[in-house]
Amino acid sequence: MQIRSFPLGPLDTNCHVAWSGTLAVAVDPGGDPAEVVAFLKANNLTLTHILNTHLHFDHIYGNQALHAATGAPILACAKDAYMLDSELGSGGMWGFPKVTPFAYETIDEGEYTFMGLPCSVLHTPGHTPGSLSFFFPDGLGVPAVFVGDLLFYRSIGRTDFPGGSMPDLTKSVTRKIFTLPEETVVFSGHGPETSVGDERLNNPFFTEFIR
Template identity: 80%
Template structure:
């Protein structure tokens, strides 16, 4: 599996494009997806799914445009659906633009498959009640949205956030993954499970 990251939208949200054998998925298209669409076309890739780690506005700005361009269904957790009725999901807060409405299919925790590769969908609440992480064991990669960042964690002060839930999600769902697993976050650089176990100041108390 190959991965290319496109920072998109007003908050430079990482849209991670992963592909394997000509099939691709996009994780969190947070802005105009024109560069993603061009890359797909130039590399003869078929986008099969749009995966949302959560439904905050800055992660979903490009959902509808990317869906219209590719026909790929949008998948997200139903526990975050309520946010689409507020500025936190539909946009408009802090002067940011509104999100183009879209329809999504619900996906929950469990075994799945994308691009012909096994994927474990992990329910990792804390940043939002319906936050999901997508672990591709064969590729040694996990897409975590705003759950975990390089040497940091996602904020929990928005409605529906919980610091206790977030730490529990990381400790029980992410840290048990192989240490070399690359962590692809919603903002900022990549990191690894082992690096965060040893060096994340918000979480090291749980693993030492």
């Protein structure tokens, strides 16, 4: 599996494109996906799925456009569906544009196959009730996990939006992410990549977890 990240939209949300052979998935297209579509075409890649870690507006701006360009189905957790009826999911808050409506298929925790590779979909609430993380044990030569806004380099996602919960986020990170192999590369919704081992040792929100 190979991965390329495209910061998209008004909040520079990372849209991660992962591919193996000629098959690809896109995680969280948060803005105009023209650059992603061009990349797929230039590399003769077929997009099989659009994966949403959660349904905040800045992670889904490009869902419909990318679906229209590729035909790939959009997958998201039903526990976040309520947000699409509010500005937090449909856009419009803080002067940001509205989200183009889109249809999606529901997905929840379990074992799946994407790009011909095994993927463990982990339910990791805290930033939102329906936050999902996508763990590929056979990733980049080392495992890889896409966590959305659950965990960042040296930080964590906000829990003060409706549906957020600091206790839930802490539990999700410590029980679902920090239990992955320490070499697992962590791809977040904003900012640089990191690793499970690095965050276990150095993330200031979890120092009590390892010391």
